Amino acid sequence: MKIRVLTLGAGQEVGRSCVVVYIGGKTVMFDCGMHMGYQDERRFPDFRMVSRNGNYTQAVDAVIVTHFHLDHCGALPYFTEVCGYDGPVFMTYPTRAIVPVMLEDFRKVLVDRRGEVELFSNRHISDSMKKVRCVNLHETVRIGEDMEIRAYYAGHVLGAAMFYLRVGTESVVYTGDYNMTPDRHLGAAYIDRLRPDLLVTETTYGTSIRDSKRARERDFLTQVHETVANGGKVLIPVFALGRAQELCILLDEYWERMNLDVPIYLSAGMTSKANLYYKLLVSWTSEKVKTSYAERNAFGFGRMQQWDRSLVDRPGPCILFATPGMLHGGTSLEVFKRWATSELNMVILPGYCVAGTVGNKLLAGGNGKAIDVDKRTKLSVACKVRYLSFSAHADAKGIMRLVQQCAPRHVMLVHGERSRMEFLAGKIGKTFRVRVFMPPNGTTVTMRTSAAVPVRVSRRLASEALKGVSERRAQRRAMGATPEPTSRAAVSGVLLFSSGSGGGAVRLVGDSEVGAALGVREVRVTHGTEIGLPRLASPEGAAEDDSPAQKRARTDDAECNDSSDAAVLKKAEQSLARCNLGGQAVSVDLERGLVTVGSFEALLQTKEVIQDEETHLQLSCSWLQDDEELAHVCIEALREAFCPLGP
Ligand SMILES: [Zn+2]
Known part of the structure; x- marks a missing residue:
């Protein structure tokens, strides 16, 4: 059996994640992302590779979206409403709640502010969301006859999940973005020992081996603190959901700890979004985090005040979280125009801004230069410009730990730079002795899977x-030990x-x-095992370089030789007689070649091994369920007697 994987996006790159898996006759698309760095058709995955005739509903059985970042969900309305895919789309509840907000924010940037041709409309977004089926963590969701998916906690951002997919006896785990170290409000990613045929993992921070998120957070807080201490104002343009709340929590805690009273403002609409985020987060985070938040009540955002336009020229330091995130209009741009001319102030941008936005011009090195902020205004930027991305990804150590936890048969690396992938591929291959793929976009990788029989x-x-x-x-x-990944139980x-x-x-x-299963009233179940015996020494002596034919001839001789069989049975009888058999006697039937203790029987047989062209002697043991313990003692004794070093 085989699994095929077509990488439509995130192959040796970061952005537009889209991995199509062909497994057991089904086709599943993992993530449906957009590339934020391109303005042309490379923005979306090349969906035509999935279906020549454009019938995507027929070609794809399910789409799974791992989290709300646009490089994982940004192409979804395009795929469902423009390309016409009408099948199911799976995501977690928080992702379902946040994705449409992210998509609409982004659509507005492109269309309302930059006058670009619409890639998808507001209507497309809401229609696309109607195709979504929400899943809970660890819930096994059946899709049709023989396909199921299960979501696992991924950390990274609110609602992010890794997905396990099983079709028949074959399985795949797709991680999306994940984080193996717990952070402020999200726990660490965790997965069962699923032993999938394939693990597809992200490698964004594949070569760094420290958790740099904490350092970035400290950096952010220090810079904000320094600016307000010098009497400056800090503008933080944000999208309404996600990162905004993360930064709010961070600042709120820091203000509390440092006992600061510099006002923090939220622009209109952000408070209600914060409440939505809070509700989603409380139902998503671990018990421990929930409790600590209940105590601290950091989510009350009691410190945060509603922004008012009249505050823009009020003297003294302050901090403002304002939408939209890329300084392409609205409150954030309005305030930026007033504050950017003072070197006391600072603006903190998200790690990425779409080309053509003021945010993008600033990131491109606008600091100290005059930039166009709109058609009429050129602005000389004097304030400090910082940018930071807070997304938590697994580092190399974390990725190795996930591979170990999951125990896959093959590994595929996506969502990272080629050089980082190469480093990691070598490390994974050497440590876990599995094959590692890192395909570029537009290529298909095929791997063999084991043909297991489901029971x-x-x-x-x-x-x-x-x-x-x-x-x-x-x-x-x-x-007090850590919970082990799902253990295998012998049945x-x-x-x-x-x-x-x-x-x-x-x-x-x-x-x-057994009786009920077979529809018969009386059943006797006999258990059995075989003990292989070493060749008996013959009087002529066994030469190792004998031909197989000579060996067989000699074994045949031995078979005819009653004394040889008798010797084996005698030895068996003696070894059993030395054991504690609970008072049961050992009897030998030379005629049938049988040694018996209670219901335990050991029958001396010859066994042809066709491959080796040899005949071996073996003891075929059988016993009834009630004599399980007795049988255990007997088998141990016989093994000890005949093959002391063997299994
Ligand atoms: Zn992400």
């Missing part, structure tokens, strides 16, 4: 096994094959369930 396990056996797992977990918790039972319609089925049931 239906009876409810009773499964719940027994799960009980064992939860007991082990409870023990670990009691010892033993009786395998039943049936040749029904649809290729038949394989079931595993407990001994007591």
Whole structure:
């Protein structure tokens, strides 16, 4: 069996994430992102590669969006409303709530402010959202006959999830962006030991080996503090949701800690958005974070005040969070025009601004120069200009830890620069001995998967096994150990094959369930195993360089030789007699080549090994369920006697 992966975006680049997986006859698109750095058709993934005739609903079974960043969801309205994909789109609840806000903010920048041709309309966004089906973390969502997905916590931003996809016996994990170290209000990413055929992981910070987010946060706070301490004003242009609230929390806590009273303002509309964000976040974050926020009530934003236009020229320091994020109009641009001319002040931009916006001109080195802020105004920028991106990504150590947790058979690297990927690919390949792919955009990678046979396990056996797992977990918790990734539980039972319609089925049931499963009243279940025996020494001596034919001839001789068989049985009898058999006697039937203790029987047999052209002697052991313990003792004793070093 094979899995094919077509990389439409994020292949050896950061931006427009879009990875199409062909698995078990299904096609699933992971992320549907936009490239923020391009203005031409490279902005979107080349969807034509998925369907020649443009029937995307037929070509794609499901679209999964990992989080609300535009490089992961920005092409969604285009794909569903312009290209016409009408199938299901999956995302988490917070992502579903924030994606339309992000898309609308972005659409406005392009259309309202820059007069670009619409890529998608406001209507397209809302229609696209109607196709979304929300998923909970760890909820297994079935899609059709034999496909299921499950979301795992990814950290990174509110609502971000990694996705596990299983079709039949094949599976893929796609991480999206994730963060392996917990931060201020989001926990660390976590995934079960899923052993998927393929893990597709981001590599944005693939070569840095420290958590630089904390350092960036400290930097941000220090610069803001210094500016207001010198009597300056700080303007922070933001989009309404996401980063804005992150920075608010950060400042609020810092102000509290440092006992500062410089006013912090929010521009109109941000308070209601903050409330929405708060509600989503509380239901999303871990218990620990929830509790600490309830105590601190940092989300009350009690310190934050509503901005009023009349405040713009009020003397003295202050901080203003204002929309929109790229200084392309509205309150943020209005205030920027007034504050930018003083070197006391500072403006802090997000890491990325669309070309043509004032934000972009500033990032391109507008500081100290005159720039056009609108058609009529040229402005000499004297204030300090800083930019920062707070998105938390996994560093190299974090990526290695995720690979270890997940235990995939193949790894694919996306969403990173080529040089970083090469470094990481070598490291992963060497450490985990798996094949690592890092395909460029527009290419397809094919990998072989194992042909496993699915077995239906009876409810009773499964719940027994799960009980064992939860007991082990409870023990670990009691010892204060970290929770282990989902452990595998050994299940033993009786395998039943049936040749029904649809290729038949394989079931595993407990001994007591066999009768009911087969529809018979009385069933005797016998367990069995084989113990291979080393060749007996013949009087002539066994030469190692004998030809296979000579070997067989000699073994055949040995077979005819009763004393040889008898010797084996004698040895078996003696070794068993030395054990504690609970008072049961050992008996030997030379005629049948059988040693018996209770229901335990060891039958001496010859076994042809076709590959080696050899005949081996073996003891075929069998016993009834009730004698499980006795059988265990006997088998140990026989192994000890005949192959002391063997398994
Ligand atoms: Zn992201």
